[in-house]
Amino acid sequence: xxxxxxxxxxxxxxxxxxxxxxxxxxxxxxxxxxxxxxxxxxxxxxxxxxxxxxxxxxxxxxxxxxxxxxxxxxxxxxxxxxxxxxxxxxxxxxxxxxxxxxxxxxxxxxxxxxxxxxxxxxxxxxxxxxxxxxxxxxxxxxxxxxxxxxxxxxxxxx
Numbered sequence: 255x256x257x258x259x260x261x262x263x264x265x266x267x268x269x270x271x272x273x274x275x276x277x278x279x280x281x282x283x284x285x286x287x288x289x290x291x292x293x294x295x296x297x298x299x300x301x302x303x304x305x306x307x308x309x310x311x312x313x314x315x316x317x318x319x320x321x322x323x324x325x326x327x328x329x330x331x332x333x334x335x336x337x338x339x340x341x342x343x344x345x346x347x348x349x350x351x352x353x354x355x356x357x358x359x360x361x362x363x364x365x366x367x368x369x370x371x372x373x374x375x376x377x378x379x380x381x382x383x384x385x386x387x388x389x390x391x392x393x394x395x396x397x398x399x400x401x402x403x404x405x406x407x408x409x410x411x412x
Contacts, residue, residue: 299408300339316355335390336360343404350398356391364391 303321311328320339330349338359356364367373 299406300337301409302340302342338363340406340409341404342406342409346402346404348400348404350395350400352400353392353394356393361391 300320302323305322307324307327309326310324311330312332313330314332316333316335317329319334319336319341321341323342324344324346326345327343328347328349329352331351332348333353333355335355335357337357364373
């Protein structure tokens with residue numbers, strides 16, 4: 255009887271610790287090892303979502319860049335909203351002026367790089383002032399046409 259009780263208590267403790275582990279590190283986070291060998295939770299890059307389009311033209315509207323995958327698309331005077339997920343725009347043409355609205359992780363990254371002086375201001379971009387907590391960073395290009403492939407370096411896969 256004592257062996258069964260000990261086994262039941264050990265199982266319950268293990269199950270509860272896994273439940274707490276899942277609460278502390280949700281599915282949008284991954285474990286990584288830092289240089290000291292310690293494990294830490296890091297955000298996962300959301301993968302391409304399957305929203306795929308070929309030879310489409312997008313005009314004067316807002317488009318969520320996270321998860322978008324398109325080939326030979328034309329974006330004419332659009333606003334891209336970007337939060338840090340994967341994107342893939344192959345053979346695309348972006349006709350400006352174009353607005354980029356950074357939200358979430360992308361806005362945090364841009365703000366951090368800017369504070370350290372690591373985010374160079376492009377002559378193609380006019381910068382919006384820092385507007386406060388949970389406010390998107392909005393930038394607008396003055397260039398008229400950009401052609402090429404625009405692919406995120408992290409696609410959300412291992």
